[in-house]
Amino acid sequence: MNMLSAIAKGMFTTFKHIFRKEVTVPYPEERLPVSPRFRGRHFLVVDDDGLERCVGCELCAVACPADAIYIEAAENTEQVRVSPGERYAKVYMIHMFRCIFCGYCEEACPEDAIFLGKEYEMECYTRDGFIYDKTKLNLNVRGAAKQRPEVLHRLQEDLSTYHK
């Protein structure tokens, strides 16, 4: 009798859930919105004139508590101008395994050159793939949004912040 009542209780509990609203979504076709305070992967801003905002000052690397950022700066010349300042980041790398997504690099940057966006899909099959260099980090937000509407969707907040 005890066993039967336990089964009935279990079935009743299961049955109750049939009528409850689902809390999961069919990812990746559908994605739940992330919190406004969510910090995802980084981007380095490239302005509409093609210049990188980063001036290679390394303040972000100094502020990083996880020692995740590596920068080699170089001088802009008349022939080669990469950023509006005197220098630019010739090499800029973030080790995503080290990063704890604290956002200190974003706070430390005097040029609003780096920001943590809303993207969280960073899966990769190799360890090297988690070292993000400028080819992965550089982003002209407005241009990217035109080419890929889903980027516009995900970076709306970043657009309003960085392209006033």
Ligand code: SF4
């Ligand atoms: S988010 Fe934090 S841990 Fe990650 S690179 Fe920036 S400062 Fe370093």
Ligand code: SF4
């Ligand atoms: S991202 Fe900002 S803080 Fe970091 S090196 Fe570039 S300009 Fe300096």
